[in-house]
Amino acid sequence: MNNEKNLIEKYLLPLAQNKESLFLKNDAAYFKKQNLVISTDMMIEDKHFKKSIDPNLLAKKLIRINLSDIAAMGAVPDGIFLNIALPKSNVQDWLKAFTSGLKSDMKKFNLKLYGGDMSSSDKIFLSLTVLGRTGNYCHKKNYTKSNSDIFVTGCIGDAGLGYELMTNDSIFNCSKKSKKRLIQKLLLPEPRLSVGKQLLNNVELCTDISDGLLGELSFIASQSNKQANIFLDKIPLSFASKELFMKNKKKKNDIWEIILSGGEDYELLFCLSKKQKIKKNLNEISKIGYFSSGKGVKVFDCHGKEFKPNKYGFSHF
Amino acid sequence: MNNEKNLIEKYLLPLAQNKESLFLKNDAAYFKKQNLVISTDMMIEDKHFKKSIDPNLLAKKLIRINLSDIAAMGAVPDGIFLNIALPKSNVQDWLKAFTSGLKSDMKKFNLKLYGGDMSSSDKIFLSLTVLGRTGNYCHKKNYTKSNSDIFVTGCIGDAGLGYELMTNDSIFNCSKKSKKRLIQKLLLPEPRLSVGKQLLNNVELCTDISDGLLGELSFIASQSNKQANIFLDKIPLSFASKELFMKNKKKKNDIWEIILSGGEDYELLFCLSKKQKIKKNLNEISKIGYFSSGKGVKVFDCHGKEFKPNKYGFSHF
Numbered sequence: 001m002n003n004e005k006n007l008i009e010k011y012l013l014p015l016a017q018n019k020e021s022l023f024l025k026n027d028a029a030y031f032k033k034q035n036l037v038i039s040t041d042m043m044i045e046d047k048h049f050k051k052s053i054d055p056n057l058l059a060k061k062l063i064r065i066n067l068s069d070i071a072a073m074g075a076v077p078d079g080i081f082l083n084i085a086l087p088k089s090n091v092q093d094w095l096k097a098f099t100s101g102l103k104s105d106m107k108k109f110n111l112k113l114y115g116g117d118m119s120s121s122d123k124i125f126l127s128l129t130v131l132g133r134t135g136n137y138c139h140k141k142n143y144t145k146s147n148s149d150i151f152v153t154g155c156i157g158d159a160g161l162g163y164e165l166m167t168n169d170s171i172f173n174c175s176k177k178s179k180k181r182l183i184q185k186l187l188l189p190e191p192r193l194s195v196g197k198q199l200l201n202n203v204e205l206c207t208d209i210s211d212g213l214l215g216e217l218s219f220i221a222s223q224s225n226k227q228a229n230i231f232l233d234k235i236p237l238s239f240a241s242k243e244l245f246m247k248n249k250k251k252k253n254d255i256w257e258i259i260l261s262g263g264e265d266y267e268l269l270f271c272l273s274k275k276q277k278i279k280k281n282l283n284e285i286s287k288i289g290y291f292s293s294g295k296g297v298k299v300f301d302c303h304g305k306e307f308k309p310n311k312y313g314f315s316h317f
Numbered sequence: 318m319n320n321e322k323n324l325i326e327k328y329l330l331p332l333a334q335n336k337e338s339l340f341l342k343n344d345a346a347y348f349k350k351q352n353l354v355i356s357t358d359m360m361i362e363d364k365h366f367k368k369s370i371d372p373n374l375l376a377k378k379l380i381r382i383n384l385s386d387i388a389a390m391g392a393v394p395d396g397i398f399l400n401i402a403l404p405k406s407n408v409q410d411w412l413k414a415f416t417s418g419l420k421s422d423m424k425k426f427n428l429k430l431y432g433g434d435m436s437s438s439d440k441i442f443l444s445l446t447v448l449g450r451t452g453n454y455c456h457k458k459n460y461t462k463s464n465s466d467i468f469v470t471g472c473i474g475d476a477g478l479g480y481e482l483m484t485n486d487s488i489f490n491c492s493k494k495s496k497k498r499l500i501q502k503l504l505l506p507e508p509r510l511s512v513g514k515q516l517l518n519n520v521e522l523c524t525d526i527s528d529g530l531l532g533e534l535s536f537i538a539s540q541s542n543k544q545a546n547i548f549l550d551k552i553p554l555s556f557a558s559k560e561l562f563m564k565n566k567k568k569k570n571d572i573w574e575i576i577l578s579g580g581e582d583y584e585l586l587f588c589l590s591k592k593q594k595i596k597k598n599l600n601e602i603s604k605i606g607y608f609s610s611g612k613g614v615k616v617f618d619c620h621g622k623e624f625k626p627n628k629y630g631f632s633h634f
């Protein structure tokens with residue numbers, strides 16, 4: 001486990017000994033009687049974004065990273081509480097752009113604004129709490145008891161590559177078009193709400209990949225007391241990241257590191273036991289490996305040789 | 318209305334057109350079907366506290382300012398979601414002290430920890446979302462339709478005076494004991510949960526005084542299309558603030574300004590129509606004035622002369 005998860009386990013888990021918290025192992029808390037899931041996520045200037053970012057886009061990303069947790073639970077978006085702390089200068093223009101993005105995504109995802117808090121602050125600080133509606137079920141498990149198969153939605157690694165290209169223009173050879181696409185994936189992720197809901201009752205577990213594929217897999221492996229095995233040639237890649245591999249042959253391993261451990265993809269990661277089957281009409285689903293007895297995560301290249309990454313996921317600490 | 322409330326009205330209220338939000342006029346959102354109220358409040362380094370504050374105390378204050386909203390709604394504390402952003406240095410010691418305070422107040426107020434988010438940050442940023450349980454009613458009105466009487470709980474102005482004494486040691490002559498008591502009221506407010514609940518169905522409206530007495534009264538007056546009239550000799554004062562008046566006779570008006578407009582008292586402000594009566598067994602309740610036709614807030618001294626404050630409550634913007 002990474003440092004962040006260690007700190008949570010050491011200091012906060014002892015205070016969260018109630019069934020609604022799902023023992024802090026999941027993407028949201030689950031209130032069965034009220035048919036609600038609730039989750040909360042922050043975005044902080046100079047940690048998650050730069051001051052220069054368009055507030056319209058920032059509002060959308062704030063909503064979407066929170067909705068990704070709702071998607072992972074298999075719930076339906078319901079409403080939000082919004083905390084905003086921001087500098088006094090230019091506050092009207094900033095709020096105008098921010099609330100315009102908010103309005104647009106609230107409409108897109110059918111969300112209500114229920115409340116919040118506002119304060120001045122030297123740096124921008126945003127915190128959103130999101131409510132999702134559930135029926136009688138949600139994805140409340142974050143471990144597997146069997147040697148289940150491992151699946152992901154969409155393409156993996158785009159957001160991490162986008163982040164690297166945005167912060168260091170010369171790190172890789174890359175066409176303008178691909179760079180734009182990778183950064184777009186970072187700035188405006190698409191929460192997998194429809195897939196999350198369709199997987200309900202059909203999978204062993206489901207979570208979103210917010211802290212990198214290897215980070216999430218390591219956590220599930222440790223919770224499950226199993227070993228995750230994944231295969232580089234099964235990991236779904238976008239055209240843009242494939243182009244990056246072609247144009248930077250000597251940096252192949254660096255690119256894989258970023259794809260495997262970079263955060264903020266907000267795709268779903270889920271597991272199926274041998275008895276479970278996905279509905280045929282689910283698009284953009286890839287099987288990337290399986291669990292076995294053992295522990296940790298093993299990554300194999302196309303020759304069956306083990307690829308040993310330098311790090312396993314993203315941690316703030 | 319102050320700038321903060323103006324910004325909320327202009328940019329956020331248009332997005333909160335749903336009955337659960339209570340149109341952002343109240344201390345919390347109300348989910349009637351789920352018997353829940355939900356509220357959220359932030360605390361930011363250098364805005365609400367200094368880095369040097371004891372994290373144990375900070376955790377308690379964070380819980381209590383949020384519970385004050387639950388008290389104002391007449392609800393029962395249920396659970397919290399906690400977002401923490403903090404510097405990497407000394408993180409273990411900080412979290413140890415913070416979660417110790419958290420644990421102590423979670424026990425005192427019978428709260429569960431349901432979830433949250435953690436991040437690194439240059440400055441400390443805290444955000445809490447609190448859930449409260451309700452029966453079939455809560456204080457969901459924030460206006461009066463009649464010429465109702467105005468009441469408050471406890472003593473007014475201690476937190477504001479404590480803040481001034483903490484930031485400027487020489488501003489007033491004050492005994493060590495009184496200074497300590499006033500600062501204590503600022504650092505560790507007592508949410509009026511019991512009173513809030515006992516007032517259910519007996520009052521026209523109930524809110525907490527987080528942004529100063531005059532700030533809250535101005536807002537209610539504008540929502541009610543009425544004039545609030547309050548009397549300085551009716552405002553309940555602590556021994557410590559009375560001592561301040563005695564020892565600083567030339568600064569009488571300055572002290573009144575702070576008492577009337579200083580934030581963070583977290584006492585309750587409520588109104589009774591002429592037909593309504595408080596239960597006899599409620600302690601620490603003071604009638605400080607009444608509403609009449611007109612608008613704004615008028616303050617009268619013991620000679621019936623109008624006292625005109627320089628400002629009306631606290632605003633972040």
